[in-house]
Amino acid sequence: MINFSSFDLDPFVLRLLNTGINFALAPRKILVDDIICKIEFGIRDLLDNDMEVIQQDCIIVLSKVKSPKSNISKNEFLPLKTLRDNPNIVILKVDKGGASFILDNDDYVNKMIDHLHNSRNYIKLKKNPLKRVSKEIAKSLLKEILLPPKFIGS
16 A cells, blocks of 8 residues: 555554455444345246245344454544545555555546546547447447347437
């Protein structure tokens, strides 16, 4: 973790961020109702009897689930929450090498604007090509799979 921001990092937060940007906090509670809703959505096409058996089995299993023990203490969580809620910084993962870094939000925005205005990276189009490209794709699809013209938008 490389800190390019003007924000001083708490030693614990720095240690935690050095473990990797994909570190996940243990959830405070298991959202049983959400899980049941997702299961019901996933099995909606089954026969009613099969669906009911699966629902009941899931409810029995989920009723016994306990919230996991936190993997950080409350004292460790507060500086992490402060970092997460800080609108003045951005935490990014570098594409290559797996490193992460922290930038001041203003610096990040300025770097992105500079990047977008660099003519080696991008050129400004005179006209939005989306309609033309969409029509070309639709015509190609028509030739390939013989869709009726009403689906092409012509």
